[in-house]
Amino acid sequence: ITLKESGPTLLRPTQTLTLTCTFSGFSLNTTRMGVGWVRQPPGQALEWLALIHWDDSKRFSPSLEKRLTITKDTSKNAVVITMANMDTADTATYYCAHIPLGLFDWFGPWGQGILVTVSS
Amino acid sequence: DIVLTQSPLSLPVSPGEPASISCRSNQNLRHSNAQEYLHWYLQKPGQSPQLLIYLGSHRASGVPDRFSGSGTGTHFTLKINRMEAEDVGVYYCMQSLDSITFGQGTRLDIK
Numbered sequence: 001i002t003l004k005e006s007g008p009t010l011l012r013p014t015q016t017l018t019l020t021c022t023f024s025g026f027s028l029n030t031t032r033m034g035v036g037w038v039r040q041p042p043g044q045a046l047e048w049l050a051l052i053h054w055d056d057s058k059r060f061s062p063s064l065e066k067r068l069t070i071t072k073d074t075s076k077n078a079v080v081i082t083m084a085n086m087d088t089a090d091t092a093t094y095y096c097a098h099i100p101l102g103l104f105d106w107f108g109p110w111g112q113g114i115l116v117t118v119s120s
Numbered sequence: 121d122i123v124l125t126q127s128p129l130s131l132p133v134s135p136g137e138p139a140s141i142s143c144r145s146n147q148n149l150r151h152s153n154a155q156e157y158l159h160w161y162l163q164k165p166g167q168s169p170q171l172l173i174y175l176g177s178h179r180a181s182g183v184p185d186r187f188s189g190s191g192t193g194t195h196f197t198l199k200i201n202r203m204e205a206e207d208v209g210v211y212y213c214m215q216s217l218d219s220i221t222f223g224q225g226t227r228l229d230i231k
Contacts, residue, residue, distance in 0.1 A: 036220075038169075045212065045222055045223070045224050045225050046161075046163075046169065046212055046214075046222040046225075047222065048214075048219075048220035048221065048222065051220075059219070059220070061219065061220070062121070062219060095168055095169070097169075104155070104157070104174070104175065104216065105216040105220065106159040106171065106174040106175070106214070106216060107159075107161075107169075107171060107214075108171055108180070109170075109171075110168040110169055110170070111168065112168055113168055
């Protein structure tokens with residue numbers, strides 16, 4: 001199983017971030033599979049953002065829910081997350097990760113991460 | 121919100137010596153299905169996090185058996201029975217019972 005994040009690495013404040021997680025080795029058509037997103041500001045701890053399951057059920061971080069959307073494209077083996085109204089405090093490395101057993105929701109393999117910088 | 125508190129925050133360990141990291145939750149992480157929704161990850165320097173332990177005590181595929189997880193309810197422990205140089209990094213606990221939250225991390229290095 002491999003995952004890779006892609007998207008812009010530099011954003012201006014107030015812009016919307018769109019990141020794509022492209023994966024191989026599993027399918028979101030398979031029962032219990034899922035993909036989650038986690039971010040890590042430089043030198044800080046991990047922070048969960050959102051996840052999506054095989055059945056299109058979704059969970060969001062309560063503190064960020066109003067700014068987030070998450071969708072899946074099973075034909076492309078991809079999951080897309082958007083975060084609106086970006087701020088300098090959202091500067092972080094963004095990771096996607098495989099969820100091998102949805103509803104338990106631990107993260108298996110992770111992508112390499114993408115550093116997103118928000119600066120004016 | 122479920123808050124996870126790890127201790128210590130930093131731990132120097134000599135090669136071959138044991139190491140132990142604590143993760144305490146402000147809420148019970150035992151589901152009605154009797155599983156503990158607490159997981160452990162290691163983030164080696166410059167790398168993405170990797171899964172070590174899931175559901176409290178289950179070692180992930182490929183994880184050396186010197187790593188073990190234990191605990192129930194609100195107190196969990198990750199143990200390394202013999203520290204090796206490749207174990208250096210930041211260890212995180214994570215709960216997935218109610219939303220998902222991570223501990224603040226414990227930095228493990230070689231003494």
